[in-house]
Amino acid sequence: MRYITLLLSLICMALTVNSAQADRRVAFVVGNGAYKNVAPLPNPSVDAKAMAAALRNVGFEVVEGVNLTRDKMTERLLDFGKKAQGADVAVFFYAGHGIAISGTNYLLPIDADIKSEMDVKLGAAINIDLTLDQTMGDAKVKLVFLDACRDNPFAAKIKSNSATRSVNVGSGLAEMKSGEGTLIAFATGPGQTALDGTEGGNSPFTRALLANVTQPGVEIQQAMTKVRAQVNEETNKGQLPWGHTNLIGTVYLNGAPAPAAPGAAAPAQQQVALAPNAEVEVEFWRSIKDSNKAEEFKAYLTNYPNGQFRSLAQSRVASLEQGGNKPDATRNLSAGIDPAVFTEESSQLSEDQIGLDKGQRRDVQRRLNGLGFDTKVTGIFNQDTRNVITRWQAARGYPKSGYLNRLQHRALLSEIIATQPATASSSSDDDEKPAPRKRASGGGGGGGSAPAPRQSGGGGDPAHMGRFMGGVVGGILR
Structure with missing residues (x-):
């Protein structure tokens, strides 16, 4: 009987693996920070690259972009919409400026120059409700993460140009309801503003998402509970993520917990959990390795302080900052030496x-x-x-x-x-003979x-x- 139970457990595990492999997963990941008409945001591009790497590591096909104009965002959204048709899981992640006008939320491309409500309504910004409906409507499970609850940089202009009519220009984003099979998560509550985090690193909300939503065997709603707790603690209760969910089943981004076989040792699961993080790190490094921005390498060091590319990232920071005139920072580059x-x-x-x-x-x-x-x-x-x-x-x-x-x-x-x-x-050197090697004398070393x-x-x-x-x-x- 014991062997029959073990065999059935193995069959269930195999079916679970095959089902997970058959799932079609698509994600839209964009971070806008290099705004042309308002102050830039330092973190969204870093947030987007890290999130794209994490999702790819758990089997998502990612439509990705950073610092996109209105036309480029439209191109990416059209691509995402085609890929997301009939998908088992579709994820929408956005970091950057977002605004709420008369209860409707909009995302801002980097070339947005909004002077009035009419500019928004005629297409200078991207309507979130319409976008989600058009791109993800056919997906079985829809997960939306909006790290866009920052101060509205165009609020004063919109209000001043709408003196003849009442326009409700919100602070942060407005409340949104999720449809069936949908989870929507905001960096903070409706009408509140979220923190950007340390320059060159991840925002508190994105950092918490990266730490929790792709953990092996963790259900997405359990992960979001951990996200809220982490952000609340990191910000000293100054920011509490908010969301709305209408999921009708359990959702795992990195595999459901395997049935426990009789006599199985617990540590085996812990070992499995280590591999995805290493792959995420490599993917993150590949996404920034050719960058000429020191803040992106600093973001790598923030997320992976003991990472396998630590020395190279530190060196790139020193090189890009031209000369390393900060003694405390530069000494860390040679940590562990005499x-x-x-x-x-x-x-x-x-x-x-x-x-x-x-x-x-x-x-x-x-x-x-x-x-x-x-x-x-x-x-x-x-x-x-x-x-x-x-x-x-x-x-x-x-x-x-x-x-x-x-x-x-x-x-x-x-x-x-x-x-x-x-x-x-x-x-x-093939045709050269090496010069005789000298032995070192006792001094000087x-x-x-x-x-x-x-x-x-x-x-x-x-x-x-x-x-x-x-x-x-x-x-x-x-």
Whole structure:
């Protein structure tokens, strides 16, 4: 009997998996912050990219956009509407400015220039009710998340140009009712305004959504209860998300809890829950890796303070902020290394004591390039390379000289960077013989037990090889 029960449990699990895989999931994710006619918002684009990555990780096809004009938003909505026809689950996420006029809510494209109620009614803004009805009406389950309850930036203009008639221009968004199979969640209550959060990070509401709605085995309404509690706590009871739901069944974005098999150990579920977060992190990194905005890398560091791309993100921030003149921030870039690296001076003598051959100098130049400090890879430390080393030292809070010492060299090797494998980037060395390697003397390194210098490929040092392979993985993901 016990074996029959186990077999039935396994069959149910298999059917559940097959059903989940067959579900058609579509999401619309947009964040508008770079407004042309009112003050910009720093967080919506970061919120949207993080949410898109999280939804893709649990099987959604995502129609995504950031900082969209009216025409571009319309294009994305038409695409989403086609894809959402007959979908099992459709998600609508928007972060940015939204306004309420006479009880109707509107989303604002970045080129919105609203001077009167007529501008809104004639299409300068996007009617939320009409949009949801037209794009998601055929979906079986509809989930709507609106992180748009900010102050109306056009309120004064609309009121001043509507002196001859009564126009109700709301603060925040107006209450909305959900139809059958729909959940609507707002960042805060009707008529209230929500917080943007720390610049370059996620808003409190989006951060709570990311932490809860795609957790394995958590039903969406349970997740939203946790979202409300998290935002309420983070804002010291200054913001309480509000929503309306008319769902007629249980909804799981990351799999329903599997039936407990007799004698099954509980820790197995905990291990399963770890994998999606890692994939979300990688997807998030891919979405920002080519960015030239420091705030997007800061957002990665906020969401993944110990993430696998932490060093590279910190380096990109330092590079984009040009020079790292904030000692406390730059020291964190080399966390975990010998503290003496921040005080020990370097010179031509200390660099000679490391004994870098031409291949190792190329490795240094490649690493500096991977960290955003561009220099030519020649194997020769000319004045250009000296200047780049000086900038790297400044960004890390090390004494600036343009020369390396043993501790600084080790610190550079310890940073995970987007480098290329030696076979792909040093083909010009094929006909060169490496210069004889010098042994380090006891001085200049902060300790007489330092290992001999390593070749650019990592030599036989397993720890260095691990760091080097980490850099190669980073290079592939770029």
